[in-house]
Amino acid sequence: MSLLRVSVLSFSGLTLWLLPPFVFSRKVPLHNFVQGIAIVASFACCFEARKGALKLAKEAEFEALKQAAIDSDVVHEISTSVYVSEDTRKKEAEAILAASDEEVEAAREALEAVYSNDLQPEASATTSKQDASDLQLWWKVEAAQTQGKTATWIIENILGKKGRKFSEGKKQLEELIKKFSEEGG
Numbered sequence: 001m002s003l004l005r006v007s008v009l010s011f012s013g014l015t016l017w018l019l020p021p022f023v024f025s026r027k028v029p030l031h032n033f034v035q036g037i038a039i040v041a042s043f044a045c046c047f048e049a050r051k052g053a054l055k056l057a058k059e060a061e062f063e064a065l066k067q068a069a070i071d072s073d074v075v076h077e078i079s080t081s082v083y084v085s086e087d088t089r090k091k092e093a094e095a096i097l098a099a100s101d102e103e104v105e106a107a108r109e110a111l112e113a114v115y116s117n118d119l120q121p122e123a124s125a126t127t128s129k130q131d132a133s134d135l136q137l138w139w140k141v142e143a144a145q146t147q148g149k150t151a152t153w154i155i156e157n158i159l160g161k162k163g164r165k166f167s168e169g170k171k172q173l174e175e176l177i178k179k180f181s182e183e184g185g
Contacts, residue, residue: 006052013045110143138180141173 016038096104140158149157154173156162161169 002056006049006056009045009049009052013042013049016042016045106147110146113142113146114139134176134179138176141176142180 137158141154144154144158151170151173155166155169159169159172161172
């Protein structure tokens with residue numbers, strides 16, 4: 001039921017209530033009967049308008065409750081994501097604090113080696129494609145060495161030489177060490 005309908009019913013009821021004494025004359029024999037019908041009709045319009053107004057109020061209340069539920073869901077979702085991110089950062093900080101100084105220092109040196117080598121444009125600009133791929137391999141090998149990995153692990157995991165190709169990987173590792181440790185790379 002719309003607000004327009006409630007307004008029309010209210011206005012009609014008021015009009016029917018006030019109209020009969022001014023429109024009808026007492027000379028007409030059915031004057032009292034018509035006036036009574038007008039008053040009853042005005043009551044009916046007013047009661048219908050009241051019923052419509054109550055229905056509109058309930059609908060508005062329901063919409064307000066629905067909007068409040070949606071808002072609380074959004075707030076809950078945001079607070080949950082904030083809690084999860086804070087919890088994740090707390091666990092990361094605890095892991096860093098729990099790590100030994102040697103592990104932290106080794107990780108820092110490995111990252112420093114990787115990033116310092118990445119920031120040397122003259123080394124990659126003056127080398128060929130093969131030398132560039134060798135240089136990238138060397139950075140990975142050097143990072144693994146600073147982490148304390150063995151030569152066998154480096155050959156199998158970084159160079160990808162396992163089984164029958166292991167001796168080939170050993171030669172490749174020796175060449176990388178010879179080539180880049182001499183250049184200071």
